[in-house]
Amino acid sequence: MIQKRQNRPRATEKMWLEAAHALLLEAGVEGVKIMPLAQRLGLTRTGFYHHFRDREALLDAIIARWEDKNTGNLVARCNAYAETICEAALNLQDCWINPDLFDASLDFAIRNWARTDPALAERLDRADARRKAAISGMFQRFGYPEEEAELRTLAILYTQVGYIAMEVREDPEERIAKIPAYVEIFTGRTPTAGEVQRFMNRNGY
Template identity: 50%
Template sequence: MPTGNGRNTKWKGSREAWLDAAFELLLESGVDSVRIQPLAKRLDVSRTSFYWFFKDREALLDALVERWREKNTQGLVRQTEAYAESITEAILNVFDCWLDPRLFDSQLEFAMRSWALQSEEVAREIDSADESRIEALARMFERFGFEPLAANVRGRTIYLTQIGYITMKTQEALEVRMRRIPAYVEIFTGQAPQARELQRFQARHGGAREVAT
């Protein structure tokens, strides 16, 4: 076993490595596959090294939920709070989430919602996340002068539309999504986006080929 301050930690991995491997299994095969022995095999480390980082499997699953909460819920909330000069620009900031998995991971969202079908605790987490996300979207509309009820309905419409895309596992070519973006923005806000707003949005996402939602 390696020793010393500069020792190679491959023999036990790292907390982040265990979490990354757990997410891979969650996405590939669902929560039932997220178990210590398969993870150790995937990481090529000792099974007992798991306990350097987590008390038990439940602690690992709790960490998965926390990481999802930070990535998807906080990622979406941050986009609703991003600087924008108009509501249409603000909506395009939110749409960044649907095109950039670094901001919001749709595959992870699908996996979590599938997990929630088996776990009342995770289902409660999903309910809480849905409420927080819709509230953030409503606050964004209110910031641009929409009345609270209208802001809430518009926020719910945007959010439930996207969750529908995710649960249906819809896939769209980027060029198809980009053609639809201006109409989505106008339907959701009642205002057509400015050409310069669309150009900035398109420039942010011009490198992608396909949108999986």
């Protein structure tokens, strides 16, 4: 009796992109190559070309994913409805708590990659400018003068970049417990118990 070969699920563009994402985090951009990706997925390299023109197209897709997820979600959280600056700042803090909104490891990898890629460095500068404008706009929406809004924006961004660059490993419950104090430092206002509780609830605490 001839045994039927077990059908293997057909690889999708998303599968190749997820594997490339993982390799970027593990080995940097130099490690993102077609053959290692194919081996990781248990596929032939020819299958790659059904989804991407070449390696450069794959790398561009990784960058687009980073821009859409990290910068896009950060801007969206800054623009989310809030009645007070503390509530707005807590909306933004969701990005640092929820990895579905902001991928800190990917941000770190992109920043390292940009050190050797001038074109990516320009895209990174544009992304950082969008982030700064969104956070500053959030403060100005609640009446902060432009100069003060900019300084508070830098305090938020530099704190988070520091967390990422130093690869801080902090117990999630310990970090989230500090969030109200961070918000008070960043805004100069004390969040209410209700604002803090809503933040905790939507983040599963």
